[in-house]
Amino acid sequence: MLERNMSPLPAWLGHGRSVGLASNGRLKIVFLALVCVVLGYTVTSLLSPQEYAFDLNDGLSPPNPIQKHPSYGHKSSNTVVGSGVHEGTYEVNHSADSTETKSSGKLKDLHDSIVDKLSSWDPWREKPESTLNTTTSSYNDVLDAQPGNITQPTDQLVDPGSSFAGERQRIGKCTVIFGDNRVYERALRTHEIHNKMHGYPLHILRQNILEDVWTKPAYILSLILRELAKPEAERLRWLLWVDADTILLNPYIPVEIFLPPSPAFDDVHLMVSHDWNGLNNGVFPIRVHRWSVELLSAIVAFRHYLPDENLVFRDQSAMEFLLRQRKFKIHTVEAPQRWFNAYQGEHNETLAPFQVRRGDFLVHFAGVGDRNERMTYWLERAEQHLPDWEIETQHTSYPSEVREFWGEQGGIRASLQYKLDAARAEAYEILDQTKGRMKDYGERLTDPEREAVRKQEQVLEVALISEDTKDDLEKIEQVVKEYETAARPLNEQAEKANKILMKEAHDAIFSADNTVLSHSDLPDSETNLIQEKVDILKELILQQPWHKEEVHTAIGELRTAHTQLNGKLDKLEALRKEVEEAERMQEMARKAKEEEEKEKAADAKKLEEEQKKATQEEEERKAKLEEEEKKAKLDEEAKKAVEDELFKEEMRKASEAIDAQSVSHIVATL
Structure with a gap:
């Protein structure tokens, strides 16, 4: 990832191909420039004619008296304190007059080493000529003054006064710049409109107060201590630290949009971001609070109390180490890297979540070898104030990102x-x-x-x-x-005792349940009583932890109820047997009676059958006699019929004989 960030500049940041002087594009640019000049002159005149005097020689920006101010001191190093890439030891050639200040407390030595380098700076209000060489100087004076002209204030406060909204803001910015690097000065200028728009005072330290990069936490600490010394109503609430290798891209984005919402997150005092190397404290907001004093004091003193700790990135590593401690961790929130430490990205590549995009707040050049060259291209883009980069907050992704975060x-x-x-x-x-x-x-x-x-x-x-x-x-x-x-030995003893107690409880429950299940004819009152005792014992067993006395009591009550039930069951069993015996005797009498009745019925039936048989025999005899009589009658009738038939035959024969004789007689007669 670091190699990508150090890759050649993207083509879209480079200078475009040159065109003719009177080309259509140039004419359009000239026309737009004239329109902007007129609008700018009108707006600045309406806002404050005395504070902004339009000067065509200065282009389209407010006047820059700082360019004429002689307080821009000599610088001998191109180093930025607190950069995301931790450079080597920086050197400082310039010096400033010291003012002795008395202080007391645990941080007296640190306070004394800082206070004599502090001064105030109020560029937004017109000052008499005689004040130019005091500790109050102009923003543009500081940014545009030529190196070596005059020793300038080592600690400067750029106070914009009220914001455009007319309200005094409770957020300030701070940074450290020393050396004669004009790129860092231009980067600092990108905050000018942003600070004026939102009313953010800017604290700039230009004097090294501690060795190496430890000036950064010491300076922030001094600012917070200074604010805490004020009445609460006059204090800043937050400070936004910005490394000098940071370019502000979109002045419409207020710092407030990122800060923890109140009151739910009033205990959050620090917002940090991380990159592939861990914590990156190039840009971070920190609350003006006692907690912040404790954290920054611990960072400044870290080397002395933990000298053997390996601080790869020095103050940043110390800060990261301390933020792992719960005391500081619980009041810190890790924000998305792109909010405060966005890195540059290629125009035609898919942007990573940590890479800057149009409308973003700022871009940080941590880990860049050719930092000045890259920053110059991005500065040229930022100084053009292009509408596709300077987008109003509501049209960016920040509102939804912040809500979601x-x-x-x-x-x-x-x-x-x-x-x-x-x-x-x-x-x-x-x-x-x-x-x-x-x-x-x-x-x-x-x-x-x-x-x-x-x-x-x-x-x-x-x-x-x-x-x-x-x-x-x-x-x-x-x-x-x-x-x-x-407590492990105690628990082992308890488990042993509990096993015995559990067995007793199990036996009592099993015995009672078995009794109830085997006697389905028990009265509901008896069943409910036993079930109630069983439920109580089961509930006590399932509870954690066990209450031994209560379990013993429940087992005893269940056993008592079960014994009482068994006594009742024994009585019921005896009564049942008596009832069964009586029923058995009754059953035997009933059976004897039924047997006797059966015998009587059998005798009656037998007699009935005999009578029926005798009747049947009599009927059969009568039927036989009738049959014989009928047969005799039929025989007689048959005999008579035969006789009649014989008689008829004889008569027929006689008739035939008579007829034959008659015919013979007649024939004979003839």
Whole structure:
């Protein structure tokens, strides 16, 4: 990634191909320039005729009296303090007059070393000629003064007064520049419109007050101490540190849009961003607060109290080390890198999340070898004030990004709070459980084991109420773990006893349930009583931790209820047997009676059958007689019929004989 950032300049930042002097493009540019001149003159005249005097020799920007001011001192180094790429040791050739100031407190030496280099600077108000050589100087004087003219103030305050909105803002900026690098001065100029538009005072330190890059945290510390010394109503609320190798691209973007929303995030005092090397403190907002004093003091003193710590990036590494400590970590939020430390990107490539795009707040040239050349191209672009780069805030992606970011932070906080609440509740539960077990089984431990438990118990109780640790999830979890380790022998004894108690409870429950299930005819009152005792015992067993006395009591009550039920069941069983015996006797009598009735019925049936048989035989005899009589009659009739038939035959034969005789007679007669 670093190699990409150090790649040749993108073509779209380079100078375009030259064209003719009277080309259409040039004519359009001249026309637009004239229009801008007229509009600029009109606007500046209306706003403050005395503060902005339009000068065609200066182009389209406000007057730059700083170019004529002799207070621009000599500088001998091209180094920027606090750059994202941590250069080697820088050198300073210039000096400033010192003013002795009395101070007291723990930071007296640091304060004394800084205060004698401090002065104020108010460029937005017209000053008498006689004040030019005092500690108050003009913004443009400082930026455009030629090196070597005159020794300028070493600590300058560019105070824009009220913003265009007419309200005094509570945010300031600060930076450190020393050396005669004109590119850094031009980069600083890109803040001019932004500061005036939003009313941001700019603090510039031009004198090295500590060796190496440690001037940066020391200077920010001095500014915060200075603000805290003011009445609260007059203090700045935030300071935005900007490295000198940072170019502001879009003056419409207010610093306020990024700051933590109140009151939900009033405890956030620092916003930082990271790149592939870890923390990058090239640009960051820090709250004017006691917490910030403690952090910056720790950074300045870091080398002296931890001299063996390997600080690869010096003050930045010290800051990163300290921000890992909970005291500072919980009040710090990591912001998207593009908000405060956007890096340059190629025109025709897919932009990474950390690379600058049109409408973005600023671009930071950390880790760039040819920094001056690259910054020059970007400065040329920024100084053109192109409308596709200078976009009003509502038309950028920042509003939605900020809403989403702080919404996510709120969700993270809610999740952490939920985990913390759960951890604290678990810790109190473990405390109560262990205290109960100590009461029940503590006598089974050795003296060292009991002492270890009591000691860790005190540590945990302190951790849960101490202001330093009660909201520290990791600390609470660590102490709970240590407490559980110390209580392990106690828990083992409790588990052994619990196994015995569990077996007793299981036997009581199983026996009672078995009795109820095997006697489905029990009254509801008896069943409900047993079930109630069983439920109570089961609930006590499932509870963590166990209350041994309560479990013993519940087992005893269940057993008593079960014994009483068994006594009732025995009585019921005896009564049942008596009833069964009576029923058996009744059944035997009923069966004897049924047998007797069956015998009587059988005899009656037999008699009936005999009578029926006799009747049937009589009927058969009568039928036989009738049949014989009928047969005899039929025989007689048949005999008579045969006789009649024989008679008829004889008569026929006689008739035939008579007829034959008659015929013979007749024939004979003839």
